[in-house]
Amino acid sequence: MEFEISADGKRKIDSLYNHICAAVWNLGQHVNSSGAGMVEDHKEKIMDCVSQLQSLLDVDKPFTWVVHDPSGLSTFSDMTNVEEAPMDREREWTCPEGAEVVVNREGVVQNVSAQ
Incomplete structure (x- = not known):
């Protein structure tokens, strides 16, 4: 899995776990707030990325x-x-299946594009 949290120039002291949690939450919010304005395939790709990030939190491997x-x-x-x-x-x-997601250090979605 490949995922990017972009720098925003602000110092951020946090655990890796919290960085991942913030990205998961903000990506979910981005999908939910987009409503019908986002193509269903695009939503699925972003949520697939969210699912993979969540699996990292459990450290199954x-x-x-x-x-x-x-x-x-x-x-x-x-x-x-x-x-x-x-x-x-x-x-x-890029996230799996070609969805590219750019998130700043606070986990706020800066750009999302389906390829």
């Missing part, structure tokens, strides 16, 4: 969380198992 931080300011309280690598600035992150 280990997963890797990749942080792309052009500013280099992201830190983790426990750097055990954290690997640093050069950033691929050209990569596009």
